[in-house]
Amino acid sequence: MTDLTQMGKAAKAASRQLAACSTERKNAALLAIAEELEAQAADILAQNALDIQDGKAKGLSEAVLDRLLLNEKRLAGLAADTRSVVALRDPVGAEFDSRVMPNGLRLCKRRVPVGVVGVIYEARPNVTIDIATLCLKTGNATILRGGSETLRSNIALVKVIQAALRRVEFPADAVQYLDNPDRALVAQLLRLDHYVDMLIPRGGASLHKLCREQSSIPVITGGMGICHIFVDESADLTRAVDIIENSKTQRPAACNALDTILVHPAVAAELLPKVAERLKRSNVALKADERAFPILQQAGFGDMTTPAVPEDFDQEWLGMTLGVKIVDTLDEAIAHIQDHSLDHTDSILTNDFARATRFVNEINSAAVFVNASTRFNDGGQFGLGAEVAISTQKLHARGPMGLEELTTYKWIGIGDGHIRK
Amino acid sequence: MTDLTQMGKAAKAASRQLAACSTERKNAALLAIAEELEAQAADILAQNALDIQDGKAKGLSEAVLDRLLLNEKRLAGLAADTRSVVALRDPVGAEFDSRVMPNGLRLCKRRVPVGVVGVIYEARPNVTIDIATLCLKTGNATILRGGSETLRSNIALVKVIQAALRRVEFPADAVQYLDNPDRALVAQLLRLDHYVDMLIPRGGASLHKLCREQSSIPVITGGMGICHIFVDESADLTRAVDIIENSKTQRPAACNALDTILVHPAVAAELLPKVAERLKRSNVALKADERAFPILQQAGFGDMTTPAVPEDFDQEWLGMTLGVKIVDTLDEAIAHIQDHSLDHTDSILTNDFARATRFVNEINSAAVFVNASTRFNDGGQFGLGAEVAISTQKLHARGPMGLEELTTYKWIGIGDGHIRK
Numbered sequence: 001m002t003d004l005t006q007m008g009k010a011a012k013a014a015s016r017q018l019a020a021c022s023t024e025r026k027n028a029a030l031l032a033i034a035e036e037l038e039a040q041a042a043d044i045l046a047q048n049a050l051d052i053q054d055g056k057a058k059g060l061s062e063a064v065l066d067r068l069l070l071n072e073k074r075l076a077g078l079a080a081d082t083r084s085v086v087a088l089r090d091p092v093g094a095e096f097d098s099r100v101m102p103n104g105l106r107l108c109k110r111r112v113p114v115g116v117v118g119v120i121y122e123a124r125p126n127v128t129i130d131i132a133t134l135c136l137k138t139g140n141a142t143i144l145r146g147g148s149e150t151l152r153s154n155i156a157l158v159k160v161i162q163a164a165l166r167r168v169e170f171p172a173d174a175v176q177y178l179d180n181p182d183r184a185l186v187a188q189l190l191r192l193d194h195y196v197d198m199l200i201p202r203g204g205a206s207l208h209k210l211c212r213e214q215s216s217i218p219v220i221t222g223g224m225g226i227c228h229i230f231v232d233e234s235a236d237l238t239r240a241v242d243i244i245e246n247s248k249t250q251r252p253a254a255c256n257a258l259d260t261i262l263v264h265p266a267v268a269a270e271l272l273p274k275v276a277e278r279l280k281r282s283n284v285a286l287k288a289d290e291r292a293f294p295i296l297q298q299a300g301f302g303d304m305t306t307p308a309v310p311e312d313f314d315q316e317w318l319g320m321t322l323g324v325k326i327v328d329t330l331d332e333a334i335a336h337i338q339d340h341s342l343d344h345t346d347s348i349l350t351n352d353f354a355r356a357t358r359f360v361n362e363i364n365s366a367a368v369f370v371n372a373s374t375r376f377n378d379g380g381q382f383g384l385g386a387e388v389a390i391s392t393q394k395l396h397a398r399g400p401m402g403l404e405e406l407t408t409y410k411w412i413g414i415g416d417g418h419i420r421k
Numbered sequence: 422m423t424d425l426t427q428m429g430k431a432a433k434a435a436s437r438q439l440a441a442c443s444t445e446r447k448n449a450a451l452l453a454i455a456e457e458l459e460a461q462a463a464d465i466l467a468q469n470a471l472d473i474q475d476g477k478a479k480g481l482s483e484a485v486l487d488r489l490l491l492n493e494k495r496l497a498g499l500a501a502d503t504r505s506v507v508a509l510r511d512p513v514g515a516e517f518d519s520r521v522m523p524n525g526l527r528l529c530k531r532r533v534p535v536g537v538v539g540v541i542y543e544a545r546p547n548v549t550i551d552i553a554t555l556c557l558k559t560g561n562a563t564i565l566r567g568g569s570e571t572l573r574s575n576i577a578l579v580k581v582i583q584a585a586l587r588r589v590e591f592p593a594d595a596v597q598y599l600d601n602p603d604r605a606l607v608a609q610l611l612r613l614d615h616y617v618d619m620l621i622p623r624g625g626a627s628l629h630k631l632c633r634e635q636s637s638i639p640v641i642t643g644g645m646g647i648c649h650i651f652v653d654e655s656a657d658l659t660r661a662v663d664i665i666e667n668s669k670t671q672r673p674a675a676c677n678a679l680d681t682i683l684v685h686p687a688v689a690a691e692l693l694p695k696v697a698e699r700l701k702r703s704n705v706a707l708k709a710d711e712r713a714f715p716i717l718q719q720a721g722f723g724d725m726t727t728p729a730v731p732e733d734f735d736q737e738w739l740g741m742t743l744g745v746k747i748v749d750t751l752d753e754a755i756a757h758i759q760d761h762s763l764d765h766t767d768s769i770l771t772n773d774f775a776r777a778t779r780f781v782n783e784i785n786s787a788a789v790f791v792n793a794s795t796r797f798n799d800g801g802q803f804g805l806g807a808e809v810a811i812s813t814q815k816l817h818a819r820g821p822m823g824l825e826e827l828t829t830y831k832w833i834g835i836g837d838g839h840i841r842k
Contacts, residue, residue: 016759020783101804105793112785114815193633197815212614212637218816219639239838246840338437360833362441364533372526372836381841382832383522394535394618394829395639395817408815411803412781415793417660419667420802 002180004188007143007173008195011116014171015141019113023090025170026137032164033133034082040160041075047156048125055149067124068150078129085133088385091404092139095412105418109409113139115197117406118189118217119388122203123147128157131200132175134388138406141171143196145178145186147203155179190215200389200401205316220401222366222391225255225344226316227374230333230359232350233266239371240349241274247347247374249282253318255390256345256367256377260313260323262333268292268326273299275324280304284320287312291326313340330355334362341365343392345377366392366399423601425609428564429616431594432537436562438592440534444511446591451554453585455503458550461581462496468577469546476570488545489571499550506554509806512825513560516833526839530830534560536618538827539610539638540809543624544568549578552621553596555809559827562592564617566599566607568624576600611636621810621822626737641822643787643812646676646765647737648795651754651780653771654687660792661770662695668768668795670703674739676811677766677788677798681734681744683754689713689747694720696745701725705741708733712747734761751776755783762786764813766798787813787820 018026037044048070055065091111098108117140121127128146135142146154158177165172178185190199193216200220201211211219229247231240247258263271272295276286280301287308288296296305305324312323313336327333337346347369348359356370367377377399379387384402391397397405439447458465469491476486491499512532519529538561542548549567556563567575579598586593599606611620614637621641622632632640650668652661668679684692693716697707701722708729709717717726726745733744734757748754758767768790769780777791788798798820800808805823812818818826 016783016785019785099804101802105797105802107803115785191634213612216633218814220816236838242840243838250841362437364437364440364536364831367832367834369834369836372834372839373841375841376526376834376836376839377832378841381522381526382528383520393639395641398829399832408819410785411788411798411820413788413790413793413797415790415797417657417664418793418797419663420671420794420796420799 002178002182002185004178004185004192005195007176007178008116008192010173011141011143011176012195014173015113015115015139017171018136018139018141018174019115021139023092025168026090026139027086029136029165029168029170030082030086030133032168033161034079036160036164036167037075037079037082037129040156040163041072044075044153044156044160045070045072047152051150051152060149064123064149068153070125070153074126078126082129082133085137085386088137088403090137091407103418104416106414108412110412111404111407111409114406114408116141116143116195118143118145118192118196118199120145120186120189120199120201120203120207120211121147123149125150125153125157127202128154128177130386131388132158132161134386134403135406136174138403140406141174143176143178143189145189148181151179151181187214190217193217202389218396220389220391220396221393222389223255224316224342225392226259226314226340226342227256227345228260228262228337228341229258229347229349229374230262230327230330230337231264231267231271232330232348232352232355233264234351234355235267235349236351237267237271237274240271241278243347243349243371243373244275245278245282248279248284248322249320250373250375252320254375255316256374257318258322258374259315259317260325260340262325262327262336263292265291265326265328269295272296272324273301276301276304279322282320284322286322286324288324289326292324296324316342330358334359337363344390345369345374347372347374366390423599423603423606425599425606425613426616428597428599429537429613432562432564432597433616435592435594436534436536436560439557439560439562439595440536442560444513446589447511447558447560448507450557450586450589450591451503451507453589454554454582455500457581457585457588458496458500458503461577461584462493465496465574465577465581466491466493468573472571472573481570485544485570489574491546491574495547499547503550503554506558506807509558509824511558512828524839525837527835529833531833532825532828532830535827535829537562537564537616539564539566539613539617539620541566541607541610541620541622541624541628541632542568544570546571546574546578548623549575551807552809553579553582555807555824556827557595559824561827562595564597564599564610566610569602572600572602608635611638614638623810639817641810641812641817642814643810644676645737645763646813647680647735647761647763648677648766649681649683649758649762650679650768650770650795651683651748651751651758652685652688652692653751653769653773653776654685655772655776656688656770657772658688658692658695661692662699664768664770664792664794665696666699666703669700669705669743670741671794671796673741675796676737677795678739679743679795680736680738681746681761683746683748683757684713686712686747686749690716693717693745694722697722697725700743703741705743708742708744710746713745717745737763751779755780758784765811766790766795768793768795787811
């Protein structure tokens with residue numbers, strides 16, 4: 001029987017040991033994990049094969065099966081990723097905002113691990129390794145719960161991680177896996193605030209809603225975006241086509257992929273056919289508002305265009321569909337984005353300094369771009385080295401969460417018999 | 422009828438206007454509030470007198486009535502406090518962590534307001550002014566809900582604030598008050614995540630529990646502490662008595678007041694009678710464990726000492742009571758604190774460098790002190806200028822929350838036709 005309270009206690013105890021570990025010891029643990037992944041490859045692949053077999057029997061799509069699949073090459077990639085986490089700078093222990101108060105009390109903030117991180121994630125076995133290693137590097141213990149389609153793969157991976165941790169005399173409870181697929185346990189996990197300090201849900205809107213509404217643990221909301229590009233009348237239209245194509249098609253299932261373009265009427269007649277022509281190559285379907293639709297139809301793109309209904313502008317498409325709307329002014333573009341954005345990523349294409357400045361000032365998404373693809377809102381692209389999630393909430397962290405965002409701080413005050421007057 | 426959704430919408434709209442306000446305009450609004458508080462003093466005091474009258478009829482204690490009371494002098498103090506917020510540095514708009522990526526994309530983080538802040542607070546009318554002014558200074562709109570005993574005072578104060586905001590052409594909805602005492606509305610407020618970005622409960626354990634369990638808005642938990650001082654064998658005992666007295670008695674109802682002392686046996690026989698003698702002046706009651714009790718009794722302090730029961734070490738006393746326990750080692754002290762602390766404030770008194778270092782490393786409370794009073798964990802004492810709460814959670818902010826902690830950041834990326842490879 002799964003005893004989540006026991007798992008929470010064990011995680012909390014492990015997190016205290018982890019918090020006191022040097023970077024050197026944490027890196028040794030990561031290297032041991034990489035080695036163990038290689039040594040136990042046969043066992044991991046055998047368990048993964050069973051997951052794949054079940055997935056096929058359940059009729060999962062090829063795309064989903066591909067995300068589930070591990071093979072020699074992918075496993076070697078996971079070991080390499082683990083070694084690359086060794087190379088990342090450890091943010092823990094840094095002291096900042098130091099000051100000496102007028103009474104001589106010396107104050108600073110010191111960066112420390114968050115403690116215990118709970119992560120509920122999609123059915124991708126590589127995420128198990130990503131999250132476990134990034135949390136270990138930052139001294140956090142984890143309780144993991146991945147999608148049920150990868151249950152056996154994940155159990156095998158966590159067994160390997162725990163064996164590696166034991167080998168280097170690390171607390172094995174630093175990485176635990178909720179291996180009971182009973183959904184009632186997720187509800188229990190969400191109430192484990194006595195032991196779990198931070199909860200990261202990765203997955204669809206319903207999981208986020210569940211966590212927001214049910215969790216008594218602070219939740220990092222993110223990973224969902226309705227992303228906009230506003231093409232101003234002064235934009236370089238050739239580059240605009242490139243940026244729109246890149247934002248929409250480079251990885252359409254990503255949360256930073258483009259969902260809606262807003263176009264100034266002065267450039268709509270020239271730009272929209274160019275955009276349609278380019279996106280046709282990727283079989284993108286356009287949902288055009290009542291002003292954009294006739295332009296696209298007249299230009300011969302009626303086959304890939306349908307009239308938009310209002311709800312189309314509240315869709316995160318996660319695929320090859322794009323909303324198209326004509327807006328008369330920057331004000332109208334900003335108002336549309338404020339009403340429809342999920343505060344993830346929005347971009348303006350313009351050569352007008354004042355309008356670029358206003359857009360950056362007034363759009364308050366996690367990432368706001370000028371003349372750049374929405375796809376840049378990403379830990380790797382921002383130079384964070386890695387990411388566990390892209391946050392769209394206001395507290396703690398916004399945008400890509402790298403190592404530093406897996407930490408918090410404590411105040412340290414050094415006195416010499418100081419009392420408060 | 423109270424329409425919270427309408428309040429939320431109005432707050433969100435106001436927050437967008439506030440986010441675009443210069444520091445100069447925000448300061449003008451604060452000065453207008455200070456003037457209006459003075460101009461409308463008679464009306465505010467009349468409403469407060471009605472609250473006080475009701476409070477007396479309800480049989481509220483003198484201490485509580487004193488917290489509710491406004492008079493000419495206190496109102497002048499609130500106006501002066503408001504003017505002092507003008508002098509604080511505005512954190513909004515600062516850019517930091519700037520970098521140019523290898524592909525030439527220019528990135529930075531810009532500090533921006535959180536948006537809409539919901540605050541549920543105790544029955545103290547001054548808190549209404551504190552929170553409204555600190556949130557205005559940082560460009561945040563607020564929905565306030567104070568204790569019902571100060572309902573009329575708070576309504577009068579917020580009316581004054583809104584009049585001042587209108588006078589300087591600020592959106593009056595920037596500060597709204599939930600003036601319906603129906604408790605069901607609090608539950609509604611906790612679900613207003615579409616409009617409210619951050620929720621700060623100030624008050625007792627039950628309010629925090631309610632918010633943690635029911636709120637779909639990110640909550641800042643804090644304002645509660647079981648605070649410890651560990652007196653090591655190497656401590657300067659004269660200073661130790663001063664620090665313990667200060668920590669316990671300077672403001673016993675504060676969350677950073679001392680709850681438990683842990684004492685090394687080598688100094689217990691000398692220290693405990695001195696502590697008792699000093700605390701007797703303030704009528705402190707001691708709850709002593711089985712080893713400390715006989716020492717105190719033998720030294721003639723049996724009248725102020727009772728044997729501790731285990732639950733006494735899980736009490737936030739909020740008054741003139743102190744737990745006393747003898748621990749044999751630093752390890753035992755750390756373990757006790759880890760098991761009983763609420764991660765608020767803990768302090769070690771020692772002259773041993775290695776033990777001070779270990780205590781600072783291993784205790785992960787929001788503030789950890791060496792040779793200093795627990796009472797220093799405070800926005801004013803830390804030089805933050807002001808505070809809206811003292812956070813004990815790990816995410817977003819720990820310890821005193823000043824102006825910067827009322828902000829978040831957005832990423833800004835400036836490209837030149839940049840697409841992701």
